[in-house]
Amino acid sequence: MATKGKPPKKSDSDKTKAQSYRHVEADSPLRPEVGTQPKFKKKKPPVTYRYDSSLSPVLEWDGQNGARDLADFLLGCIKDAAKLPAPHVLDSPRELKLNDGTTSASVRGLEDAVDQLTALGKPFLNWAGKAERLSFDVPTLPLFVHERLSTAAIIDTLKSHRKPADVQLDLFGDPQHPISDQLLRAYEYRDKWVNRMILGDSLVVMSSLLHYEGLAGQVQTIYMDPPYGVKFGSNFQPFVRKRDVKHNDDDDMTREPEMVKAYRDTWELGLHSYLTYMRDRLLLARELLTQSGSIFVQISDENLHHVRELMDEVFGAEGFVCVVTFKKTSGASGNLLSSVSDYLLWYCKSRESLKYRQLLVQKVAGEEGGGQYTWAQLPDGSRRNFGSYQALSDAVPAGSRVFRQSTLTSQRPAQGGDVAAYEFEGRAFTPGKGTFKTNLKGLDNLARAGRLIAVGNNLSYVRYLDDFPVFPISNLWEDTVTSGFAAEKTYVVQTNSRVIERCILMTTDPGDLVLDPTCGSGTTAYVAEQWGRRWITIDTSRVPLALARQRLLTATFDWYDLKDEARGPVGGFVYKRKQNNKGEEVGGIVPHVTLKSIANDEPPQEEVLVDRPEKKAGIVRISGPFVVEATIPTPVDWDADKADDGGVPAAESHGSFVERMLEVLRRSPVLHLGAGKTVALKNVRIPAKTLTLSAEAQVEATAEGQQPSIADAVEEAAEKNKRLLPFSMRPVAIVFGPENGSIGENLVYEAGKEATAKRYTHLYVIGFAIQPNARKLVETCEEALGVPATYVQATPDLMMGDLLKNMRSSQIFSVCGLPDVELKQAGDAKPGKGLHYVVTLKGLDVFDPSTMATIPLKGEQVPAWFLDTDYNGLCFHVCQAFFPRTSAWESLKKALKATYSESVWDHLAGTKSAPFEGGEQGQVAVKVIDDRGNELMVVKKLTEARR
Ligand SMILES: C[S@@+](CC[C@H](N)C(=O)[O-])C[C@H]1O[C@@H](n2cnc3c(N)ncnc32)[C@H](O)[C@@H]1O
Numbered sequence: 001m002a003t004k005g006k007p008p009k010k011s012d013s014d015k016t017k018a019q020s021y022r023h024v025e026a027d028s029p030l031r032p033e034v035g036t037q038p039k040f041k042k043k044k045p046p047v048t049y050r051y052d053s054s055l056s057p058v059l060e061w062d063g064q065n066g067a068r069d070l071a072d073f074l075l076g077c078i079k080d081a082a083k084l085p086a087p088h089v090l091d092s093p094r095e096l097k098l099n100d101g102t103t104s105a106s107v108r109g110l111e112d113a114v115d116q117l118t119a120l121g122k123p124f125l126n127w128a129g130k131a132e133r134l135s136f137d138v139p140t141l142p143l144f145v146h147e148r149l150s151t152a153a154i155i156d157t158l159k160s161h162r163k164p165a166d167v168q169l170d171l172f173g174d175p176q177h178p179i180s181d182q183l184l185r186a187y188e189y190r191d192k193w194v195n196r197m198i199l200g201d202s203l204v205v206m207s208s209l210l211h212y213e214g215l216a217g218q219v220q221t222i223y224m225d226p227p228y229g230v231k232f233g234s235n236f237q238p239f240v241r242k243r244d245v246k247h248n249d250d251d252d253m254t255r256e257p258e259m260v261k262a263y264r265d266t267w268e269l270g271l272h273s274y275l276t277y278m279r280d281r282l283l284l285a286r287e288l289l290t291q292s293g294s295i296f297v298q299i300s301d302e303n304l305h306h307v308r309e310l311m312d313e314v315f316g317a318e319g320f321v322c323v324v325t326f327k328k329t330s331g332a333s334g335n336l337l338s339s340v341s342d343y344l345l346w347y348c349k350s351r352e353s354l355k356y357r358q359l360l361v362q363k364v365a366g367e368e369g370g371g372q373y374t375w376a377q378l379p380d381g382s383r384r385n386f387g388s389y390q391a392l393s394d395a396v397p398a399g400s401r402v403f404r405q406s407t408l409t410s411q412r413p414a415q416g417g418d419v420a421a422y423e424f425e426g427r428a429f430t431p432g433k434g435t436f437k438t439n440l441k442g443l444d445n446l447a448r449a450g451r452l453i454a455v456g457n458n459l460s461y462v463r464y465l466d467d468f469p470v471f472p473i474s475n476l477w478e479d480t481v482t483s484g485f486a487a488e489k490t491y492v493v494q495t496n497s498r499v500i501e502r503c504i505l506m507t508t509d510p511g512d513l514v515l516d517p518t519c520g521s522g523t524t525a526y527v528a529e530q531w532g533r534r535w536i537t538i539d540t541s542r543v544p545l546a547l548a549r550q551r552l553l554t555a556t557f558d559w560y561d562l563k564d565e566a567r568g569p570v571g572g573f574v575y576k577r578k579q580n581n582k583g584e585e586v587g588g589i590v591p592h593v594t595l596k597s598i599a600n601d602e603p604p605q606e607e608v609l610v611d612r613p614e615k616k617a618g619i620v621r622i623s624g625p626f627v628v629e630a631t632i633p634t635p636v637d638w639d640a641d642k643a644d645d646g647g648v649p650a651a652e653s654h655g656s657f658v659e660r661m662l663e664v665l666r667r668s669p670v671l672h673l674g675a676g677k678t679v680a681l682k683n684v685r686i687p688a689k690t691l692t693l694s695a696e697a698q699v700e701a702t703a704e705g706q707q708p709s710i711a712d713a714v715e716e717a718a719e720k721n722k723r724l725l726p727f728s729m730r731p732v733a734i735v736f737g738p739e740n741g742s743i744g745e746n747l748v749y750e751a752g753k754e755a756t757a758k759r760y761t762h763l764y765v766i767g768f769a770i771q772p773n774a775r776k777l778v779e780t781c782e783e784a785l786g787v788p789a790t791y792v793q794a795t796p797d798l799m800m801g802d803l804l805k806n807m808r809s810s811q812i813f814s815v816c817g818l819p820d821v822e823l824k825q826a827g828d829a830k831p832g833k834g835l836h837y838v839v840t841l842k843g844l845d846v847f848d849p850s851t852m853a854t855i856p857l858k859g860e861q862v863p864a865w866f867l868d869t870d871y872n873g874l875c876f877h878v879c880q881a882f883f884p885r886t887s888a889w890e891s892l893k894k895a896l897k898a899t900y901s902e903s904v905w906d907h908l909a910g911t912k913s914a915p916f917e918g919g920e921q922g923q924v925a926v927k928v929i930d931d932r933g934n935e936l937m938v939v940k941k942l943t944e945a946r947r
Helices: 067-083 112-119 151-160 163-172 179-184 202-211 258-263 272-289 304-315 389-395 440-446 497-507 523-532 542-553 595-599 651-668 708-719 747-759 772-779 781-784 892-894 902-908
Strands: 017-019 027-029 047-050 089-097 104-111 135-140 144-149 190-192 195-199 219-224 289-299 320-327 340-349 360-362 376-377 383-385 400-407 422-426 427-429 451-453 458-464 469-471 513-516 534-539 556-560 589-590 605-608 615-622 624-628 670-674 676-683 697-700 733-735 764-768 790-795 813-815 820-825 834-846 853-858 866-868 876-878 878-884 923-929 937-941
Touching: 017 151, 047 202, 047 272, 067 089, 067 112, 104 112, 135 190, 135 202, 144 542, 151 163, 151 615, 151 876, 151 878, 151 902, 195 523, 195 542, 202 272, 202 534, 219 272, 219 497, 272 289, 272 304, 289 304, 304 320, 304 340, 376 458, 422 892, 440 451, 440 595, 458 523, 497 523, 513 523, 523 534, 523 542, 523 556, 534 542, 542 624, 556 892, 595 923, 615 892, 651 676, 651 697, 651 733, 676 733, 733 747, 747 764, 747 772, 747 781, 747 790, 772 781, 772 790, 772 937, 820 923, 834 923, 876 923, 878 902
Parallel strands: 017 615, 144 876, 195 534, 195 624, 219 289, 219 513, 513 534, 670 813, 733 764, 764 790
Antiparallel strands: 027 190, 047 135, 089 104, 144 624, 289 340, 320 340, 360 469, 376 383, 376 400, 400 458, 422 427, 451 458, 556 615, 589 605, 670 676, 676 697, 697 733, 790 813, 820 834, 834 853, 866 876, 866 878, 866 923, 923 937
16 A cells, blocks of 8 residues: 555556567677787688679770680680570589689670670779779788677666676676687687677778678678768867867868868878779678668768769669668758758669568658548538648548549459449449459449549549558658757767668668668667667777767667567567557558459458557667677787788788888877877987887977977976986887787887887887786886886777878877776675675876876766776676766666666766676776777776775
């Protein structure tokens, strides 16, 4: 009984539950966790991708690009096949081999050979560099799991304060393979599926999916929203929280986000480089698609025509399905006809096998699909034409039924009987030059059902608006503008989710795999998650991935009823026929009454509206577990033993990488410290004799746009460290981490020793990622080895090799802060329970190497921080995820209001964790995402906890 004055307590069954879908029937190969890479043995050589030489850009009969050889070969096949009896098929396919042993053409018979010869003479799109690049190499890198995320696990920690091992590893979808298996059996074991967010260049990642995981032919739909290939010098979104980015004085929203900022000058040949970039990626995308699969490329009108030609080349003109035009803005721009739309190029792998689910949209009288409905059948049974739907809706009394008259005749022969004349309401009607659409019995049935109407000398069919309340969607989408009031955009180039939703719903079923190699803020992943599809999304930049991770982690969706709970989404959703009190169809199944069904006295057909499955109340759906992976870490000694892989010679490849990095550093010598501070390096050069160090330079400090003289900096540094001579005489040392790995402790140790011995004033350790113990050594380098050191994060965009010929200054190198974290015991241990702890993020200390001072940033200033309450030294399990001073968790909080108290959610918008029980590993890890998307991690032992 409820206590007086107090609201009745909700029982557990009343409370809203948070649940997610699980793809229990799907699997994927085990990927090793970050941290195992030093011993990871399963290396693979790079893969060479070849273009079909019959599509080589220049048809020159000089043997240069193999066209002559190919033509001779094809003519030979034609001669031989012509001698065979029709259909002139050769006993077995005849192949043309290249010098390196690979096949460049394969012919099945006469027709095939003639087709290939004809293709040689077809017009083609040519661009600078195309002819020189009939093949390209992509490194084959394994993917390492960096992070496991699960909204369910976060809610569970908040609720139970239990230690992770007790409850969470399953919630994380973590298969928990021993390290030995991760090293030796990686890519052999099959694990349960978890969705995946991958940091890396799409080319390298797609190649890894193909060659490490055998994912060829497994992806149902690819959605790709690349940079549009315009304004190669435009700006990008460099910060997680800031979207107000403009391209010079152009008010249009830019399409080139962070990656292009780094690359703004790397599209060295402008459009030419862009076309190469696109063609390479499309080629790999095609490999990943299943036979019934589709790819959508989002593009603007500037390059629509070029990209369509590219796609014709890669997918074949027969792979073209359609161009969708969708509205992106309602505002007029410029003096001429305003351009308000973008486009989707839709191609498929095979038209015959294409998976296609017709999307149906609500028919509204007087609008698209509902035109010509100008008649009404009034409540007294009389029928009247109002001339227009507008006139009808103004005058028609309630209870009337709207219809249109529709022809009863057809040019084709009648089905089952030729009625020359039909008598209706005392008059005889003939079908004119055609025939009636049905036979005498059918016409009688139509008359009996009140479906005939005489208009002048014609007999027509009465088609009610509600006979089929929906109509098939076309390739013009006008309802796709993101209004200022709609869900706020988090990313400057975010796609309206309705666009991607339609693509996914048209071409996939629940449980199918969707890939987006241009993640951005993760709209594809978000929509795929919403609709129970599996997803993989890739981005080369950390800023968009940070946004996408937050978006997925904090999202809430409706729970669509599953046909078979045990199988998960792959079993399909439940659809039902339902009507509201006005008699309108509101369910996911609608009747389709047709002339044929009435004439033949059959029940009407039913159509499924795939976007209207049954929703279950009382469940708030959250994202299923997902992982963050990256191509990056292989440590510095990765190639030290190259005995067993026969791969790239390590020293050489590292050498060329160092040269490239030096070049980049010379062109872009500014290290960003955050808070508007920078440090510039001068005279970057290779030291005369060196063991570990990569370069030396001199330092020039700048603060908030001002440039203090070198003398000031020298003085300040000399003040701090009396034993040093001025900078001009004692330059700083630089060491680069590995190209495809994270910096290990050993590299810092060796470089630190050498820098001390050679009496450099400072050591800069530059890399894409750093292992926690190496970072620790950097911080304590002065104490431990005698030289102060700074870790400088290089943007992963630098890994996109080829395009990086001509880079100018941008935020390529940044000095990241170190999180200042406090770990405290929360009260005394209770009997039967372990100690509880609380972590507070006090701030972020950014070291300024020019002044040797530390710039403190407050904890509230970071966009996000995560806590792993039982860090195993490898993969980071996000047990609590904080987005300080934001309303990121608001939607989940509202949905679960009655289930958890306010204070639970307060933690997640702040800098102090909820209490948690210590775990088996005896240590916690805190990962802070700074506003440039950099990830900074500290590990604390429970024994260090303050009381
Ligand atoms: C136009 S945005 C995509 C926006 C996305 N549709 C959304 O709704 O947020 C393109 C994204 O592709 C990424 N990108 C560009 N080239 C890439 C590459 N080679 N590999 C991986 N990501 C890339 C960029 O970093 C950027 O985030």
